[in-house]
Amino acid sequence: MLGGLAGAIALNLVHEYARKRFKDAPAVNRIAEGGIAKVANTFGQPSPTPEVKYGMAMTGDLVANTFYYSTIAKEEGGNIWLRGLCIGLIGGLGALFLPKQVGLDDTPVTRTPLTKVLTVAWYTIGGVVAAATVQALRRQQQQG
Structure with a gap:
C-alpha cells in the first residue's frame, strides 16, 4: 500500500x-x-459547495489511486518498472476515455492535445513513483 500511496x-x-x-x-x-454533484442530484440532494466537492474529490482520488497503484506490488517477479509504467499509462488512458462512458464531462482532461498528453503523463509518473517506492521497500526488507 505504501507504494500505491x-x-x-x-x-x-x-x-x-x-x-x-x-x-x-x-x-x-x-x-x-x-460525479459528486451527479450522485447528490440522483438522491435528491443539493450539490455540495465547491469547497466540499473539491475536498471530496481529492480524498476520493487519493484513496482510489492508492489502491490502483498498489497493484504494482502484487507480484514479486517480473519487471516492476514495466508494471509501473504500464499501470500508469493505463490509468492515464482511463482518465481520458472513461468519464464520457459514465456520463461525465471529459473536457477537463481532453480540451486540448496537450491536456490529453499531460493527463496520461501524470498518471504514468504516479505509476513510476509507485514502482520506485515498492522497489525501495523490497530492498530495505531484504537488507533488514
Missing part, C-alpha cells in the same frame, strides 16, 4: 501544482466534482 501523492502533487499554473493543465478534480 506514494504514486497517488505524486500524481496529486503534480496535478495540483500544474493545474494552478498552466492553462492547458488537466483538471481531473473537475471530473470527480461533477
Whole structure:
C-alpha cells in the first residue's frame, strides 16, 4: 500500500501544482466534482459547495489511486518498472476515455492535445513513483 500511496501523492502533487499554473493543465478534480454533484442530484440532494466537492474529490482520488497503484506490488517477479509504467499509462488512458462512458464531462482532461498528453503523463509518473517506492521497500526488507 505504501507504494500505491506514494504514486497517488505524486500524481496529486503534480496535478495540483500544474493545474494552478498552466492553462492547458488537466483538471481531473473537475471530473470527480461533477460525479459528486451527479450522485447528490440522483438522491435528491443539493450539490455540495465547491469547497466540499473539491475536498471530496481529492480524498476520493487519493484513496482510489492508492489502491490502483498498489497493484504494482502484487507480484514479486517480473519487471516492476514495466508494471509501473504500464499501470500508469493505463490509468492515464482511463482518465481520458472513461468519464464520457459514465456520463461525465471529459473536457477537463481532453480540451486540448496537450491536456490529453499531460493527463496520461501524470498518471504514468504516479505509476513510476509507485514502482520506485515498492522497489525501495523490497530492498530495505531484504537488507533488514
